[in-house]
Amino acid sequence: MKKALGLMKKLFLQDPEKLCGLYPHQLSGGMRQRLIAAMSLSFEPELLIADEPTKGLDPEARAGAVELFTKIKNEYGKTMLLITHDLDLAHEVCDRVAVMYAGEVVELDEASKILHSPGHPYTKGLIRAHPRNGLVPLSGQSPSRIKLPEGCFYHERCRYAAVECSRRHPEMQNHKGGGIRCHLRSLQ
Numbered sequence: 001m002k003k004a005l006g007l008m009k010k011l012f013l014q015d016p017e018k019l020c021g022l023y024p025h026q027l028s029g030g031m032r033q034r035l036i037a038a039m040s041l042s043f044e045p046e047l048l049i050a051d052e053p054t055k056g057l058d059p060e061a062r063a064g065a066v067e068l069f070t071k072i073k074n075e076y077g078k079t080m081l082l083i084t085h086d087l088d089l090a091h092e093v094c095d096r097v098a099v100m101y102a103g104e105v106v107e108l109d110e111a112s113k114i115l116h117s118p119g120h121p122y123t124k125g126l127i128r129a130h131p132r133n134g135l136v137p138l139s140g141q142s143p144s145r146i147k148l149p150e151g152c153f154y155h156e157r158c159r160y161a162a163v164e165c166s167r168r169h170p171e172m173q174n175h176k177g178g179g180i181r182c183h184l185r186s187l188q
């Protein structure tokens with residue numbers, strides 16, 4: 001109990017003794033998230049995985065989640081894997097970002113490099129689709145995972161696609177210190 005209360009306090013949960021007497025439905029989404037984080041940290045894992053930790057949170061709770069994960073990263077020194085569609089969370093908390101498309105990594109690099117000067121056409125599309133950048137939608141739909149297209153999985157939606165893109169699946173290759181999966185020769 002002492003350890004649990006200590007962790008709850010460290011993860012910004014006010015009045016943890018009182019919280020221990022409440023049911024989950026009596027807690028806010030942000031509080032439940034902090035409790036899950038406290039439970040996870042209680043057995044001192046080497047790797048912490050958080051799947052969509054800001055999904056469905058209001059702006060205040062989202063800001064709390066950023067604060068929480070930044071604290072875990074800085075004070076507990078744990079390796080964290082955040083799975084997210086929240087580009088700002090990735091930028092604020094993560095050191096490295098791997099962009100996934102149709103089940104595979106298409107770009108891997110330091111978070112600031114990827115989010116400020118993306119190289120892969122899909123990553124560029126994601127950045128353009130951010131509300132801050134005009135909410136430009138990506139054209140087309142993701143392919144079915146049970147019937148992936150020949151060649152590059154992104155070629156049916158890619159504005160840079162060439163003939164080679166529909167024939168040969170690109171491998172990850174080194175690109176400016178990171179990794180990228182694209183045939184495009186003149187990547188920015």
Ligand code: SF4
Nearest residue numbers: 152155158165182183
């Ligand atoms: S390999 Fe071709 S289709 Fe795929 S992202 Fe690169 S340019 Fe676009």
